[in-house]
Amino acid sequence: MINKTANKRIYLSSPHLSGAEMQYVNEAFETNWVSPIGRNIVEFEREIANLVGVKGAVALSSCTAAIHLALSVLGVKKDDVVFCSSLTFVGSTNPILYQGASPVFIDSEPSTWNMSPQALESAFHQAVKINKLPKAVIIVHLYGQPARMDELMELCDAYQVPIIEDAAESLGSLYKGKASGSMGALGVYSFNGNKIITTSGGGMLVSNDLDALAKARFLAAQAKDPAIHYQHSQVGYNYGLSNISAGIGRGQLQVLCQRVHERRNIYQTYEQHLSGIPGLGFMPELSDTLSNRWLTVITINEEIVGISNRDLVLALEEENIEVRPVWKPMHLQPLFENNLIFTHDEGENVSETLFDQGLCLPSGSNMTMEDQERVIHCVKKILSKSCNFDLRDI
Numbered sequence: 001m002i003n004k005t006a007n008k009r010i011y012l013s014s015p016h017l018s019g020a021e022m023q024y025v026n027e028a029f030e031t032n033w034v035s036p037i038g039r040n041i042v043e044f045e046r047e048i049a050n051l052v053g054v055k056g057a058v059a060l061s062s063c064t065a066a067i068h069l070a071l072s073v074l075g076v077k078k079d080d081v082v083f084c085s086s087l088t089f090v091g092s093t094n095p096i097l098y099q100g101a102s103p104v105f106i107d108s109e110p111s112t113w114n115m116s117p118q119a120l121e122s123a124f125h126q127a128v129k130i131n132k133l134p135k136a137v138i139i140v141h142l143y144g145q146p147a148r149m150d151e152l153m154e155l156c157d158a159y160q161v162p163i164i165e166d167a168a169e170s171l172g173s174l175y176k177g178k179a180s181g182s183m184g185a186l187g188v189y190s191f192n193g194n195k196i197i198t199t200s201g202g203g204m205l206v207s208n209d210l211d212a213l214a215k216a217r218f219l220a221a222q223a224k225d226p227a228i229h230y231q232h233s234q235v236g237y238n239y240g241l242s243n244i245s246a247g248i249g250r251g252q253l254q255v256l257c258q259r260v261h262e263r264r265n266i267y268q269t270y271e272q273h274l275s276g277i278p279g280l281g282f283m284p285e286l287s288d289t290l291s292n293r294w295l296t297v298i299t300i301n302e303e304i305v306g307i308s309n310r311d312l313v314l315a316l317e318e319e320n321i322e323v324r325p326v327w328k329p330m331h332l333q334p335l336f337e338n339n340l341i342f343t344h345d346e347g348e349n350v351s352e353t354l355f356d357q358g359l360c361l362p363s364g365s366n367m368t369m370e371d372q373e374r375v376i377h378c379v380k381k382i383l384s385k386s387c388n389f390d391l392r393d394i
Contacts, residue, residue, distance in 0.1 A: 010375060012322045013194040013295060016366040018255040024247030030208060036240025040247040048189070048204050052171075054353075055208045058217050059241040059249075063168045063190035063203035067138070068095035069216040069239065070186040070205060076101050083123055084328040085115045085140035085147075085166070086341060087351035091190075092140055092166050093330050094208040098390075104134065105331040105341040108350040112286050114147035115139050117155060123342040124159050137163050141170035141180045142319045142327075143360070144196075144294035149175050149183050164188065168203075171196055172260040172292040181206055191245075196259050196294050196365070197252035199245040206226045221224055260292045262365040266372060267293040270361060273376045277383060279304025283358075297326060299357040306386035309359040315382045321375055326358030360384035 017071035024040050033039065045057040060066050076082060078100030084093055086105035096103045102128050106123055120137070127133045137156050139147050167173070167181030168190035174180070181187030186207045191199040207213050218224075223236025241249075271282055279301035285291050302308045307315075309325055316323050331341035331349040344350045364376055 007320050010321045010367070010371050011364060012324060012360060012362050013364045014366060015193045015198050015200075016259065016364060018251050020254050021248045021251030023118040024250045025244055028243045028247050033243045036242055038243030038246070040243045040250055041241060041279075044246040044253070045204070047250065049206060051253070052182045052187070052206060054182050054187070054206045056206050056210050056213045057206045059246055060203045060205060060220060060239045061241055062091075062201060062239075063162055063166075063192070064241040065220070065237065066188035066203040066205040067092065067164065067166065068098050068237070069100050069356040070188060071095055071101070071136060072219055073163070073212045073215045074136050074162055074164070074185065079168040080135040081127070081132055082136050082138060083120065083134045083161075083328070084138040085142075086331045087113060087142060087327055087328060087354060088166065089168070089327055090230055090330065090333065090335075091168070093336070094258045096138075098305045103336065104139075105329070105336070105339060107342060107344045108142075108354060109148070109344050110350055111284055112145050112147055112289075113142050113228050113283060113350070113354055114145065115152060116350065117151035119147055119342040119344050120152060120155050123340075124155060126342070126362055127159075133159055134161055136185075138166055139163055139184065140166040140168075141173060143297050144170045144173050144292040145283060145285060146170060146173050146175035146289045146291070148286065149178075153183065162186075164339055168192075169195065169294045171294060172256050174290040176288045185209065186212065190254075192251055196263065196292055197249065197256055199241065199249040199252070202241045202245050202249065227386075238298070238300070259365045263296075263363055265289075266363050266365070266367060267296045269369075269372055270296050270298075270376065274298070274379060277305070277380075277387075280383075281322050293363070295360045295363045297358055297360050299354070300359060301357060303381060307383065309357055312359060312379070312382060316378060317379050319374075319378045321378060322362060324360045326354055326360060328355055344354065345383060 049057040051226040076099045080101040082096045084103045087108045107119040163184030165181045165187040170180040189204045191202040220239035225231040281299040283297040
């Protein structure tokens with residue numbers, strides 16, 4: 001009998017519906033609340049705020065919009081400077097440009113792959129010398145792993161600079177018992193289709209500062225002044241999340257803990273079967289943190305393994321398996337070629353090394369064990385052709 005699933009496409013991280021979403025979506029249709037207003041939005045905001053332990057939340061059309069509004073309510077404007085993690089998706093950084101400000105990039109450090117406290121301290125020292133402190137610091141929790149928040153917050157507090165936590169990839173992750181995204185002045189989450197839970201597309205801004213959230217909500221609804229006619233005194237945006245999408249999010253939120261458990265199990269299976277390969281490593285998990293393991297990320301030392309991460313991407317694509325290199329650091333992007341980067345150590349750029357070696361494996365919570373076994377088998381098969389050791393022994 002032909003196995004019809006033998007060469008089916010295995011995606012990096014596809015949406016995984018719970019079945020509970022339709023209850024809330026149908027309610028939106030039945031009540032005719034299908035715009036960016038309605039009960040699902042109110043409840044989704046409340047449920048997220050309660051989950052992560054903050055006073056309030058604003059549901060938005062994207063995480064990029066949430067970062068933009070966070071910068072806006074913090075007063076970031078033209079010619080200001082914002083410090084930002086370099087190893088991230090461009091959505092973390094583009095909103096800085098929307099405000100006419102300039103990003104200064106901070107390198108990663110080895111134990112979390114997130115913002116280096118050492119590099120951040122160097123950046124602050126230089127900022128003091130030129131009398132140009134940043135208006136905000138955007139700290140990214142990469143692939144679900146929380147950054148070293150104690151050290152980073154201590155530095156930002158010392159210079160009285162607010163933190164925006166980009167927790168786009170880390171909903172459900174914990175740092176010393178605290179939810180990622182809940183520790184800075186403002187936090188943001190993504191509900192894009194590939195995230196651990198989805199609203200098809202959307203984001204959330206969270207904070208304990210209810211005045212800041214009220215201002216963000218005002219700006220997200222075109223900044224309409226309180227008048228019976230349409231009056232606008234400042235620039236606003238069309239950033240609201242629809243009541244239908246919020247309904248999807250409410251159904252997804254019910255299974256968040258299960259999704260975290262499933263993704264951590266996927267990571268553990270990969271680690272069990274691949275960690276013995278010389279030259280292949282895994283993204284670390286910092287002590288006293290819990291990563292949601294949104295994606296399982298490995299590193300490949302080409303000198304030892306005999307193949308680069310790019311070569312493995314192409315070889316796995318031939319097997320109809322979607323894998324991707326880690327994010328290309330922002331300071332290497334043509335868009336930001338003239339922006340400063342502060343490295344973790346002199347002569348050591350951790351984010352560049354991770355880009356050269358890092359690879360994201362398929363990690364969707366709807367993967368079957370057969371899917372994961374196929375990925376593991378293909379990785380071993382490809383590496384066996386380039387390695388000087390017998391992978392059958394691993």
